[in-house]
Amino acid sequence: MSALLSVENLGITFGGLRAVHDVSFSVKPGEILSVIGPNGAGKTTLFNMISGVYQPGSGKVVLEGQDVTGMRPDLLAHRGMSRTFQNLQIFQNMTVLENAIAGFHLTESGNLFADLLRLPGSRGRARTAHQGAMRLLERVGLEASAETNAGSLSYGKLKRLEIARALALSPKVLLLDEPAAGCNAVETEEIDQMIAEVAKSGVAILLVEHDMKMVMRISNHIVVLDHGEKIAEGDPATVSRDPAVIAAYLGTEAAEDADA
Numbered sequence: 001m002s003a004l005l006s007v008e009n010l011g012i013t014f015g016g017l018r019a020v021h022d023v024s025f026s027v028k029p030g031e032i033l034s035v036i037g038p039n040g041a042g043k044t045t046l047f048n049m050i051s052g053v054y055q056p057g058s059g060k061v062v063l064e065g066q067d068v069t070g071m072r073p074d075l076l077a078h079r080g081m082s083r084t085f086q087n088l089q090i091f092q093n094m095t096v097l098e099n100a101i102a103g104f105h106l107t108e109s110g111n112l113f114a115d116l117l118r119l120p121g122s123r124g125r126a127r128t129a130h131q132g133a134m135r136l137l138e139r140v141g142l143e144a145s146a147e148t149n150a151g152s153l154s155y156g157k158l159k160r161l162e163i164a165r166a167l168a169l170s171p172k173v174l175l176l177d178e179p180a181a182g183c184n185a186v187e188t189e190e191i192d193q194m195i196a197e198v199a200k201s202g203v204a205i206l207l208v209e210h211d212m213k214m215v216m217r218i219s220n221h222i223v224v225l226d227h228g229e230k231i232a233e234g235d236p237a238t239v240s241r242d243p244a245v246i247a248a249y250l251g252t253e254a255a256e257d258a259d260a
């Protein structure tokens with residue numbers, strides 16, 4: 001199967017610092033690809049370039065054969081690319097359902113409040129968004145919490161709500177920035193399962209995550225960054241044995257032990 005999303009020689013420099021340099025990889029429909037690396041390796045910067053938050057200094061982002069390099073996030077969302085952020089972007093004072101409805105208005109913020117208030121002219125659209133939002137909540141196991149204030153949800157549920165919102169525009173590729181950060185083991189496993197289900201439906205998943213157990217469990221393919229450069233890639237077993245990867249995380253001594 002051909003690539004849904006390709007990153008070709010992507011790079012960016014911040015005031016002389018090569019935050020990301022010459023990184024290439026591709027992801028297919030239904031595949032879970034994780035980007036890992038020590039703190040400051042360039043993972044979030046890479047995500048920001050792919051999702052149009054940063055203009056790359058060099059290289060290309062290709063979505064379904066189209067060059068979408070530096071395209072605005074809202075336009076990318078319409079072409080099938082959604083993302084979540086490291087910091088939750090949830091409206092704490094709104095209900096779970098209202099937050100999910102907001103996902104359908106990513107590109108038309110003017111309509112969101114009209115729809116929530118059910119103003120004249122918005123009823124048909126509001127009904128569609130309402131039904132879609134309920135389906136999303138079912139998909140992430142939050143239907144029973146629809147009327148709950150988002151501010152009172154557990155952290156794991158908030159994370160699932162954020163993923164639900166990113167799914168609102170039926171993305172073909174979903175970028176998840178640390179979906180398990182701050183979650184306990186049970187919550188992480190629930191998020192695991194959810195991500196696996198989304199991938200099974202044919203969505204390509206691109207994941208940045210520090211929880212190595214989770215990464216090893218759910219990834220089909222792993223790309224390892226260190227100091228902005230790709231130092232390894234492959235399946236979880238291959239990557240976890242790679243001396244360059246071990247060195248990047250633990251120092252060269254550990255890599256020499258692994259080699260012996």
Ligand SMILES: Nc1ncnc2c1ncn2[C@@H]1O[C@H](COP(=O)(O)OP(=O)(O)OP(=O)(O)O)[C@@H](O)[C@H]1O
Pocket residue numbers: 014017019037038039040041042043044045046
């Ligand atoms: N907007 C920016 N301006 C200047 N430097 C930046 C900017 N964003 C990131 N950097 C630098 O680029 C490098 C890569 O940072 P980035 O946040 O992408 O790493 P990361 O792998 O996501 O780290 P972490 O795992 O800690 O989240 C770091 O040295 C960081 O200080």
